[in-house]
Amino acid sequence: MRFPLLSARRLGLPRRAVSQILLTQLAIAAGVAVLATGLFLAPLSAQLDDQAMRRALAIAQSAAADPALAAGVLSSGASADSPVQSSAERIRRATGAEYVVVLDLDGIRRSHPSADRIGLPVSTDPSDALAGREVMEIDEGTLGRSARGKVPLLAADGEIVGAVSVGIAYDSVRDRLLGAIPGLLAYAGGALAAGALAACLLSRRIQRQTRDLAFSDIAGLLAEREAMLHSIREGVIALAPDGRVRLVNDEAARLLGLAPDAADSCAGRPLENVLGTGRTADVLSGRVTGRDLLTVQGSRVLVANRMPTEDGGAVATLRDRTELEHLGRELDSTRGLIDALRAQDHEHANRLHTLLGLLELGLHEEAVEFVTEVAGVHRTTAEQVTEKVHDPLLAALLVGKATVAAERGVPLRLAGTSLLPDRLVDPGGLVTILGNLVDNALDAAAGSAAPLVEVELRAEGRTAVLRVRDSGPGVPAARREEIFTEGWSTKQPKAHRERGLGLALVRQLAERQGGSARAGEAADGGAEFSVVLPEALR
Secondary structure, three states, rough: HHHHHHHHOOOOOOOOOHHHHHHHHHHHHHHHHHHHHHHHHHHHHHHHHHHHHHHHHHHHHHHHOHHHHHHHHOOOOOOOOOOHHHHHHHHHHHHHOEEEEEEEOOOOEEEOOHHOOOOOOOOOOOHHOOOOOOOOEEEEEEOOEEEEEEEEOOOOOOOEEEEEEEEEEEEHHHHHHHHHHHHHHHHHHHHHHHHHHHHHHHHHHHHHHHHEHHHHHHHHHHHHHHEEEEEEOEEEEOOOOEEEEEEEEEHHHHHOOOOOOOOHHOOOHHHHHOOOOOOHHHHHHHHOOHHHHHEEEEEEEEEEEEOOOOOOOOEEEEEHHHHHHHHHHHHHHHHHHHHHHHHHHHHHHHHHHHHHHHHOOOOHHHHHHHHHHHHHHHHHHHHHHHEEOOOOOHHHHHHHHHHHHOOOOOOOOOOOOOOOOEOOHHHHHHHHHHHHHHHHHHHHHOOOOOOEEEEEEEEOOOOOEEEEEOOOOOOOHHOOHHHHOOOOOOOOOOOOOOOOOHHHHHHHHHHHHEEEEEEOOOOOOOOOOEEOOOOOOO
């Protein structure tokens, strides 16, 4: 890239890109003007020669058509006062020809502008004309170079008695050619001026667009841009005004789950063809507006921002919040467990005080019954869960959620129809789905008059069916699809993370396994969330 710049400096050429472009355009315009002038002059000379020869031939034909001229050749001799000389000179003066020469069959001049040449043989070969053929040519004679036309001279009976040769001075042809050059140069100069003006206007526009940079600066900026875009750990997507993808850097391809060669394969394609329909495409295309918009693409939680460009396009940036979102959920779970442990600590202290009082009062049998009852409640809950849910991860989750629910004053019940064997293909995914649904159900049921959350887990062949019902206010029918959209929530956002991702993740995980997630109305009021996962069991 440095060689053109070095050559420009050695030649003393301007360094700015706009100046080099202007000089190049002016040189091209001048070259085109010179070339066009040359290409016009070359055929013009030939055209003028042809016109002169045809004019000479036409004069010769007109002269040969005069019967008196042929009769004079037959009846008079070769002299300066012959009727042939008089007729030829009259024709020459009338037509402006350089000469009108009449010759007999022997090639002897019967007329000539110079009377002393009458009676002498002609200087060029007259055989073609005397043989009956018409001749047009540019030739050199006694009077110099001329455009000539020769025709046979016919008597009244059609016999050839001689020939008529007419010449047009070649200097007049050259004068016409030279006379056309000033006008042609004027036109060429006008075209060159118009081209120079257009080049100046175009250069000024290029100057504004390139910010008056040199070619080396532009090349350096492009190299820096490529290095920066493909090295930063933030996804960048550039879009054209018509919604087509201009650029995708490596991080954006990774976050969006695109092929490694997305920078080349996605360029020029509509955004919907690259990402498909959904919230991510809506956010990046600008159909959903705002700052730090959350979207879920595959298994990743992304934060997107979109900035319009001057040409009507846009540049969108993507940041990965997946790990942060997981940490936020773990923090929520930890806080919930801490709250539950704190409540259990208070309850445990109360029970110890009760037990101590019974022992001090000497009520030993009552003390034994109290301890048995307290221990049996927790044991019964664990036994009920493990009896119906054989997968250890799901069973542990339900036992833990039951403890948290009890501390919040919301009974968590496992439906009697529940039965799920220990044959799950992806227990971790089902734990995420169930955990999100139970957390939402506990939040919804906590403020109701008769709080209750019921969980149903069952298998239908290789399909796993999960239902979570709560006694909360329910979900309006018009919003049962909207609640699965990223960022939609009726709750206040927490300081460490955004709301409105739990149900979106539930649907994403369900659809990724070929299943579905829907919201409906429970039989006793409240909301019921159903998740169906085909091929979820081995």
